[in-house]
Amino acid sequence: MERRALIAFVLMFLVLVGHMVLTSRGRRQAPAEAPETGVTGEVIQPEEVIEEPDTVFASSPMGIGMSVEEVPAKEVVVVTPLFTARFSSTGGAIRSFRLHEYLSDEDKPVELIPEAESRPLEIVLLTDAGSRIDLSRAAWRVSADSLGLEEGSDASLIFELETEGGLRVTKTCRFRGDAYVFSVDVRVAGPGSNLVRGLELGWGSGLGVTETHREKDDLSSFASLTLTAEGIEKANRGDVKDEADIVVSGDVKWVGVKTKYFFAAVIPVETEEAVSHTFRATENAIGIALEAPLSGAGSREFMVYAGPLDYGRLKELGYGLDKAVDFGWSWISPLSKLIFRFMLLVNQAIPNYGVVIILLSALTKLLFWPLTQKSFK
Numbered sequence: 001m002e003r004r005a006l007i008a009f010v011l012m013f014l015v016l017v018g019h020m021v022l023t024s025r026g027r028r029q030a031p032a033e034a035p036e037t038g039v040t041g042e043v044i045q046p047e048e049v050i051e052e053p054d055t056v057f058a059s060s061p062m063g064i065g066m067s068v069e070e071v072p073a074k075e076v077v078v079v080t081p082l083f084t085a086r087f088s089s090t091g092g093a094i095r096s097f098r099l100h101e102y103l104s105d106e107d108k109p110v111e112l113i114p115e116a117e118s119r120p121l122e123i124v125l126l127t128d129a130g131s132r133i134d135l136s137r138a139a140w141r142v143s144a145d146s147l148g149l150e151e152g153s154d155a156s157l158i159f160e161l162e163t164e165g166g167l168r169v170t171k172t173c174r175f176r177g178d179a180y181v182f183s184v185d186v187r188v189a190g191p192g193s194n195l196v197r198g199l200e201l202g203w204g205s206g207l208g209v210t211e212t213h214r215e216k217d218d219l220s221s222f223a224s225l226t227l228t229a230e231g232i233e234k235a236n237r238g239d240v241k242d243e244a245d246i247v248v249s250g251d252v253k254w255v256g257v258k259t260k261y262f263f264a265a266v267i268p269v270e271t272e273e274a275v276s277h278t279f280r281a282t283e284n285a286i287g288i289a290l291e292a293p294l295s296g297a298g299s300r301e302f303m304v305y306a307g308p309l310d311y312g313r314l315k316e317l318g319y320g321l322d323k324a325v326d327f328g329w330s331w332i333s334p335l336s337k338l339i340f341r342f343m344l345l346v347n348q349a350i351p352n353y354g355v356v357i358i359l360l361s362a363l364t365k366l367l368f369w370p371l372t373q374k375s376f377k
Contacts, residue, residue, distance in 0.1 A: 076142050078157060080149045080177045082307070084109070091136040092159035092171055093119035093204075097306055102210075102261075110210050112262060112306060116281045118204025120264070121304070123171065123186060126198040126291070135161060135169065149177035166191040180307030181317055183269075187299040194296040201302055202289025203264045206257050206281040224278040224286050225265075227253040227320050235278050240286055246278040253320050255288045258309055266290040267303040267319050311340070 074089035086096040097120070098109035113120065118136070125133040143158035159171040168190040174183045188196050207222070222237040229251040240246060248255075255276035256265030266288065268274040274292045281287030292300050305321060307313070315322040327336035339360070346356045365372075 078147045089140050091122050092140040093122045113205050114208035116205035120203045124200040127195045151177045153177045181305045184302045189297045198293045200289045200291045204287040206285030206287045207259050224257050226255045226276040240280045248276045252276050257288045263309040264306045269301040
């Protein structure tokens with residue numbers, strides 16, 4: 001018996017080491033300059049220091065630069081049956097995103113956005129010269145002071161910006177009253193647009209802590225996810241360093257950030273050359289951004305999801321968003337999904353998951369009773 005126990009421990013150790021080796025494969029350091037055709041799944045490790053081009057806030061050659069205006073920020077409120085989003089005219093970004101159907105320990109709608117320097121839906125333009133034109137501190141003109149949507153209705157919120165050189169940037173957000181997903185269309189036109197090669201749009205703040213006790217939100221529950229043609233690339237909060245982004249290039253389907261119960265994702269529409277960025281937003285949050293190509297004057301459309309990590313809802317939306325729900329290793333995932341569907345089915349008749357879990361445990365005991373009896377003998 002002692003020999004068998006020793007063999008069992010050795011085998012478990014070998015399985016653990018083998019799993020660590022297998023899961024670490026495929027994460028190769030990507031070159032600082034992405035090739036014309038990206039290779040799916042290439043990752044720049046956090047420890048690799050990359051020299052970022054200068055961020056432009058003031059005048060730059062060819063009249064494409066920005067001059068930052070010190071003007072009071074204007075707040076715009078979008079209210080739907082599912083959420084209330086508060087936008088700011090400074091940066092055209094989201095300052096608050098509260099979910100009506102999910103309450104905090106104070107019986108208030110859950111707030112998805114923590115305090116962070118970067119905010120969701122901020123835009124950075126990328127130029128041929130390697131400069132980054134950050135529009136997060138610019139004053140945008142907004143089409144409305146507020147929007148109120150009912151179930152089944154839709155409405156748009158338009159942000160407009162013109163640089164001192166005449167470059168015009170328009171961001172149109174289209175909302176539906178019955179969905180956590182909305183579209184963001186970014187259009188660039190005017191003098192200097194021929195120098196623009198791409199743009200970044202993301203959820204820069206990451207997601208906030210929603211547990212009553214912060215320590216219950218462990219490191220593994222805060223993670224960024226990038227879906228490519230090869231599968232999911234995951235980075236936990238402990239993987240993200242301050243020195244550099246984690247970058248995944250190639251056929252990126254979407255990039256998102258999740259906690260135990262909530263999820264935010266940016267999805268490129270009609271592009272196979274997107275690049276995802278994961279970075280540290282705050283000490284407790286991971287930020288994500290999606291870089292998409294844009295050849296001069298033109299537009300780029302994205303879909304943005306911000307809501308519960310609900311498998312059924314994500315599956316219905318498409319885009320492969322349901323892969324954000326972790327069902328375990330590939331060999332155990334079918335069984336996990338089967339148990340999950342069983343629990344959902346029973347929950348329709350018994351609306352109490354505590355009772356459902358008790359029934360599942362009893363059924364499992366019953367199914368394995370012959371094996372249990374034999375092992376006792």
